[in-house]
Amino acid sequence: MLWGKYIGFFGFSMIKFLFTPFGGPKAGFSFVETYVVCVAGALISAAIFFFSSEYFLKKAHKKRTELIRKSIETGIPLKPKKKFTKTNKLIVRIKHKLGIIGVAFYAPLFLSIPIGTIITAKFYGKEKRTFPLIVLGIVINGFITTGSAYIIADFFK
Numbered sequence: 001m002l003w004g005k006y007i008g009f010f011g012f013s014m015i016k017f018l019f020t021p022f023g024g025p026k027a028g029f030s031f032v033e034t035y036v037v038c039v040a041g042a043l044i045s046a047a048i049f050f051f052s053s054e055y056f057l058k059k060a061h062k063k064r065t066e067l068i069r070k071s072i073e074t075g076i077p078l079k080p081k082k083k084f085t086k087t088n089k090l091i092v093r094i095k096h097k098l099g100i101i102g103v104a105f106y107a108p109l110f111l112s113i114p115i116g117t118i119i120t121a122k123f124y125g126k127e128k129r130t131f132p133l134i135v136l137g138i139v140i141n142g143f144i145t146t147g148s149a150y151i152i153a154d155f156f157k
Helices: 003-015 020-027 031-051 053-074 086-110 113-124 130-155
Strands: none
Touching: 003 020, 003 031, 003 113, 020 031, 020 130, 031 053, 031 113, 031 130, 053 113, 086 113, 086 130, 113 130
């Protein structure tokens, strides 16, 4: 069997889910194989990062607090962190326009599964429907991207 390829696709889907299905036709996978492997990798990654997001957010806050403390002790001014980056503006725009559904569906898809899931958990982690919406978004987006990959592959045959 193609276990090495399956593991590779699974692992890459855990990080960058949007582009992984496009390698399926070239690897010799069927639509179903590509879809199942990619969605499984994305779902495992989403579960890991959603349920451990509080740890990552606390760790980032602790690191930033420590940097501020050290800069005060040494007297060396800390370079201010940019708050209005293009990515941050995009995330806030999506949050305000599309709400929980938009963030849960599109942040993991376009940013990456780990970052998008942590951002979704940061904004909406206390709501019960957040993780099921992330799962639904991955399942639907997986079908769309895998279908697109096979349509494009058939077009260029």
